[in-house]
């Protein structure tokens with residue numbers, strides 16, 4: 339994976355994880371996130387609109403960091419990167435998908451929640467992985483425990499994270515940023531509430547900066 343992608347994500351502290359039902363919502367969604375100071379989105383390959391949504395965002399907002407989530411196959415890696423995705427995320431550690439990306443120098447963040455999965459990532463020289471589903475798999479305490487033996491490995495926890503528990507995660511020195519859908523909920527997108535998405539994105543970035551500031555820039 340590319341450190342520059344991880345560094346960018348670290349700046350914002352949060353990664354919006356999007357389930358996009360209609361490709362036509364991609365443009366106003368990207369605009370809301372950019373205006374909210376969070377020019378980043380992980381568009382999950384859980385809907386047929388994902389590929390076109392990534393294409394629209396990548397083309398119209400070239401400075402935005404648009405990636406693909408829920409990538410489960412090499413074919414989806416090709417579809418996502420062909421549409422303009424700059425990084426690939428998978429919920430679990432699929433060696434085939436990971437090796438395909440690494441072989442092509444495509445930044446990839448596979449899900450790792452166990453020492454065995456972390457070991458596979460470390461063996462491949464990876465420095466950053468997803469930790470999903472974060473709340474169900476032990477939360478920040480589990481990340482801290484994994485970080486003890488795997489000292490060079492960094493995590494992007496996702497799943498069950500919201501403003502209320504963001505601090506627990508961003509307080510871990512091995513956490514790059516937290517993924518979450520709370521600022522891009524499906525109902526907000528489908529009801530066209532892009533001002534609300536912008537407000538939630540702004541608040542999320544501010545909260546992450548405040549938490550990290552309070553930690554004295556530990557991250």
Ligand SMILES: O=C[C@H](O)COP(=O)(O)O
Pocket residue numbers: 355496497498499517518519520
């Ligand atoms: O599968 C869900 C996404 O990864 C984001 O999780 P979340 O909705 O709990 O923030």
Ligand SMILES: CC(=O)C(=O)O
Pocket residue numbers: 382407408409427428429430449468470496
């Ligand atoms: C949740 C997650 O990591 C994914 O869908 O890719």
